[in-house]
Amino acid sequence: MPDQTLYNNCRSEMKGQGNIVEYALLVFFIVIIIFVLIVFITGFQLFQIDTEAQKQSLDRTLSLSKQFMVSGYFTNKDSVFDDAKLTAATGLACSDFEKTFGSSWFLEVRTLDNKSQKECSMENYPDCNYWKICVKNNPKNISYIFPVNVFSKTDDMVSLASLKVGIYR
Amino acid sequence: MTTSLFDLFKIIFGIIASIMILIFVLRYAGDFKSFQETSQEIKIVDNFKKAAEDVYLTGDPQTFYDFSRIKSNLSFSGLEDPPKIYFKSGNTPIFTPILFSPSKELLITKAFLNYGWWDFATAVAVPQTVIIFTPLELGQENLDIMKSITDIFQSSIGYSPNISFGLCNGRDIEIFSDGFELTNSLSQQNRFEKCTARLQDGFKLVTISANCDAGFVTKGVCIRPSHTFIAGSQSQYVYKDPLDLAFLIIGNDKKDVFGVTEGEKLYKYKNKIYSQSLFIAAKIQAERLSLISFELEKIKTETEKLASELEETECRGIYNEISNQIYISLSYLTNNADSAKENTEEAKKLYDEIKSKNCIRLPSDIENKFTCAAFGFAEFRSVSEKISALAKQDYFDAVVADELKQNLELSKQLYQQYKNMGCD
Numbered sequence: 001m002p003d004q005t006l007y008n009n010c011r012s013e014m015k016g017q018g019n020i021v022e023y024a025l026l027v028f029f030i031v032i033i034i035f036v037l038i039v040f041i042t043g044f045q046l047f048q049i050d051t052e053a054q055k056q057s058l059d060r061t062l063s064l065s066k067q068f069m070v071s072g073y074f075t076n077k078d079s080v081f082d083d084a085k086l087t088a089a090t091g092l093a094c095s096d097f098e099k100t101f102g103s104s105w106f107l108e109v110r111t112l113d114n115k116s117q118k119e120c121s122m123e124n125y126p127d128c129n130y131w132k133i134c135v136k137n138n139p140k141n142i143s144y145i146f147p148v149n150v151f152s153k154t155d156d157m158v159s160l161a162s163l164k165v166g167i168y169r
Numbered sequence: 170m171t172t173s174l175f176d177l178f179k180i181i182f183g184i185i186a187s188i189m190i191l192i193f194v195l196r197y198a199g200d201f202k203s204f205q206e207t208s209q210e211i212k213i214v215d216n217f218k219k220a221a222e223d224v225y226l227t228g229d230p231q232t233f234y235d236f237s238r239i240k241s242n243l244s245f246s247g248l249e250d251p252p253k254i255y256f257k258s259g260n261t262p263i264f265t266p267i268l269f270s271p272s273k274e275l276l277i278t279k280a281f282l283n284y285g286w287w288d289f290a291t292a293v294a295v296p297q298t299v300i301i302f303t304p305l306e307l308g309q310e311n312l313d314i315m316k317s318i319t320d321i322f323q324s325s326i327g328y329s330p331n332i333s334f335g336l337c338n339g340r341d342i343e344i345f346s347d348g349f350e351l352t353n354s355l356s357q358q359n360r361f362e363k364c365t366a367r368l369q370d371g372f373k374l375v376t377i378s379a380n381c382d383a384g385f386v387t388k389g390v391c392i393r394p395s396h397t398f399i400a401g402s403q404s405q406y407v408y409k410d411p412l413d414l415a416f417l418i419i420g421n422d423k424k425d426v427f428g429v430t431e432g433e434k435l436y437k438y439k440n441k442i443y444s445q446s447l448f449i450a451a452k453i454q455a456e457r458l459s460l461i462s463f464e465l466e467k468i469k470t471e472t473e474k475l476a477s478e479l480e481e482t483e484c485r486g487i488y489n490e491i492s493n494q495i496y497i498s499l500s501y502l503t504n505n506a507d508s509a510k511e512n513t514e515e516a517k518k519l520y521d522e523i524k525s526k527n528c529i530r531l532p533s534d535i536e537n538k539f540t541c542a543a544f545g546f547a548e549f550r551s552v553s554e555k556i557s558a559l560a561k562q563d564y565f566d567a568v569v570a571d572e573l574k575q576n577l578e579l580s581k582q583l584y585q586q587y588k589n590m591g592c593d
Binding site: 019020023027030031034038041045048052056059063066067070072073082084085087088089091092096097099100101102122125126153154 | 175178179182186190193194197201204208215219222226250251262264286287288442445446448449450452453454455456457459460463464467
């Protein structure tokens, strides 16, 4: 009989311990589920932030493109790029433009004339076909390319050109 | 006994675990809510920036009501580099030039100054506003000042919110929907007294008088030809163009915690972006004109080559003479515009002589080049250079502002002549 009592006591204690472990496991799994949910939701938010940042970068690039295409600094009244204005602009410091358009952007214009690329400057104008403003040696960038017209005062001619506008990341 | 201890453990464990989970979830929910609010604020401010930019580029007015969904107050700091819009949880830079008076409901329009060769434009984002004028003298100069201000906001007619105008004479205020009605009403008035009427929210008082001085008015701004004063401020603000006045009026006499008026801040912001933009535009224009003188140099070389190719004929002599005239003209280009003009005119006459003698082999558009050169782009270039030098400063005192104003007027006239001759 005493053996039976001891057995019952032991059994009851073990059952109690088993219940505690059961509870601990239950709580543990609930915490894990909450944690996984939080990680999932946070990850989703971070993904949204990243997507939003990318969208903002693309929006900024488009917005800069729109501004450059009508800016009196580079274009004539009819929004055609002026080769003399572009050449004059290449002589200005990038920091001067950054005060107006913000930082970390670049602009490139290349006339599509089947000739080898020759960068324009005050010295070689008009014997050139490529203008770059605020271009840095940074491959991490996103850009858009648009077809535009460039008017040459010297030849009194309008040529087809590509405008590349981008921002550095 | 074992069972009751276990029950106690279950209760305590359950309470602790529940509290921990609850705290965790509540904190997370709080963070999530604030994150959502912040991202909504950012989106709304971003939409506003896009709307302002669209209006700036296209000139088509837009209404913007989304700020009513933001609980916190917005503010605009134009004097920072870059200018920023502040909201509860952060700030965002704005590069579009803008006259911005934050409010729940806004009308965005475009205002600009046209100098022919250069336009200075700005978006104007303001709530329902009534600009109340009190012209203490009714001279033409004061009427012109009022007209220049009403013209700036003319494109808001027919929108809600909008900018309307009014007249205040002593305790009486009369409101008009546009500048024309205001001008018509002015012709029926004889004299005005200082405005003592109670002004509602959104009313901006503008007193115009030759007697304006610091302390002359207790409300709004006071304009006298070439200078402006803001009530409660000892400073005087030089104005060169109607946009200077528009920024001062919309900012008006509301002060921040440091006692600086909104009018002063907006005025300084306008002149900062104006000078930055003018500097680039004038510099590019000056360099562009120097490229045209380079063109003349090319013609000179070409005529010299033609002359050397030709036998000893009458034509050769004329080509040599053209080349010589252009050479002299080029040497005068930077210092003596009149002499340069004289010599290019002489070259043009010689070109006509070549044509009459049938010995023409120069490019077909050379005549136009002579015409443009003879017009005197050297003067235009020198004015552009002067403007870019003056625009290098952010602040314009009365002397510099006057010089800049004169040069801009001159450049506008020169550009118009230049354009009329088909040189642009």
